[in-house]
Amino acid sequence: MTFTLEQGEMLGIVGESGSGKSVTAKALMNLLPRTAEIDGRVRFDGEDVRALAAAGSRHFWGVRMTMVFQDPMTSLNPVKKCGEQIAETLRYHLGHGRVAAMKAATDLLEQVGVPEPGRRVNQYPHQLSGGLRQRVVIAMALACEPDLLIADEPTTAVDVTVQKRILDLLDSLRKERGMSMILITHDLGVARGRCDDVAVMYAGRIVERSSTETLFDRSRHPYTDALVRSIPRIEQPSHARLDPIPGRPPELIDPPVQCAFAPRCRYAQADCLESVPPTEGVGESHEFACHHPANTPRGREALANNVAAGVTAAGLQISYRKTR
Ligand code: SF4
Numbered sequence: 001m002t003f004t005l006e007q008g009e010m011l012g013i014v015g016e017s018g019s020g021k022s023v024t025a026k027a028l029m030n031l032l033p034r035t036a037e038i039d040g041r042v043r044f045d046g047e048d049v050r051a052l053a054a055a056g057s058r059h060f061w062g063v064r065m066t067m068v069f070q071d072p073m074t075s076l077n078p079v080k081k082c083g084e085q086i087a088e089t090l091r092y093h094l095g096h097g098r099v100a101a102m103k104a105a106t107d108l109l110e111q112v113g114v115p116e117p118g119r120r121v122n123q124y125p126h127q128l129s130g131g132l133r134q135r136v137v138i139a140m141a142l143a144c145e146p147d148l149l150i151a152d153e154p155t156t157a158v159d160v161t162v163q164k165r166i167l168d169l170l171d172s173l174r175k176e177r178g179m180s181m182i183l184i185t186h187d188l189g190v191a192r193g194r195c196d197d198v199a200v201m202y203a204g205r206i207v208e209r210s211s212t213e214t215l216f217d218r219s220r221h222p223y224t225d226a227l228v229r230s231i232p233r234i235e236q237p238s239h240a241r242l243d244p245i246p247g248r249p250p251e252l253i254d255p256p257v258q259c260a261f262a263p264r265c266r267y268a269q270a271d272c273l274e275s276v277p278p279t280e281g282v283g284e285s286h287e288f289a290c291h292h293p294a295n296t297p298r299g300r301e302a303l304a305n306n307v308a309a310g311v312t313a314a315g316l317q318i319s320y321r322k323t324r
Helices: 021-028 049-054 082-094 098-111 130-142 160-177 188-194 212-217 222-229 297-309
Strands: 010-014 065-068 148-152 180-185 197-202 205-211
Touching: 010 021, 010 188, 021 148, 021 180, 065 130, 082 098, 082 130, 098 130, 130 160, 148 160, 160 180, 160 188, 180 188, 188 197, 188 212, 197 212, 197 222, 205 212, 205 222, 212 222
Parallel strands: 010 180, 010 197, 065 148, 148 180
Antiparallel strands: 197 205
C-alpha cells in the first residue's frame, strides 16, 4: 500500500509498538543500516530518495526532510550547549558564519516558545526540562526550513501537560511555514485531532489508509475498527468497559502466509488463514487490506457467523457481540 503527502498536509501513521512505524520513518530518512533491504520506492517532490542517497546528497536530509525523535536526549549532544547544536546545523547545511548561526539559533528557540532564549542557548541539555529539550530538538529540525518534518512520537518522553503544547506548536509551525508533516503515534486520538490522512500499520504493513474522517466514520480493516472502539469517549459513563484487542502482534522474523491479524480478529474466516489479503481500492482515497472488511455486508456476515459459533476460524473465542 502506498501513501502520498501533499504540501502543508499532515499524515498520521498509527499502530502498536513493533508495527513498523519507526522503521518506515527511518526508511524515509535513509537511516536504516546499509544491509537493510527496502522493497518499494520513496519519491520526494518527484525525486527518487534512494537515488539521492546513492549520489551522496549531504544537504537533503536535515534540510528538506528532517525528523524529530521520541527522546530528545538521543538527538542532543550532552556535552555541547544547546545553541551550539542548533548553530552547527546552520553552519553545516547553510554555510552560516559562527555569529550569524548563534543569532539564528536564539531566534529559533524563541520561535518554538523557549523562554529566555538568550540564556538557554548557553545551557547544556541536562539543564533543561524534558519539554524544553524537545523544543530545542524541534528548533534544530526547523533550522533549515524543511519541506517535510517527520515527528516520531514527539511527546512520548514528556508529561501530559507538555504533550499538548508541543503538538500545538508543531501544528502552528506547520501551518505558518506550509511544511508537510508525518506524525508517528500510537495514539489514535492524537491522529484524529490533528491529521488530514491516517495510515494504520500492523505487522510491518499499512493495512488501511484514508482521510481521517473516513477512517473514523467508515473504518474497513477490523484492526482499525478495534483501535477506534478502544478509544475512550467523553460521552461514555465513567464505568464503561473499553474493548481491548486480544492477543499480541506476530513475530516478524518469520511472518505467516496468512492475514497477520487473523489470530486477534473477530471477523476471521478460513480464507484469512490461507492467504495475505490484497489491497482494495488501490490508488483511491481509501485503501485497505482485508478479506471481510468491517462495516460492510461481507464483514457483517463473517462476524455474525463467528458470534453464532462462539469462535473464529483462527480459534479466537468470542463471548459477546460488541456494538459501536
Ligand atoms: S477479516 Fe480476515 S483478512 Fe480481514 S483482518 Fe480479519 S483475519 Fe485479516
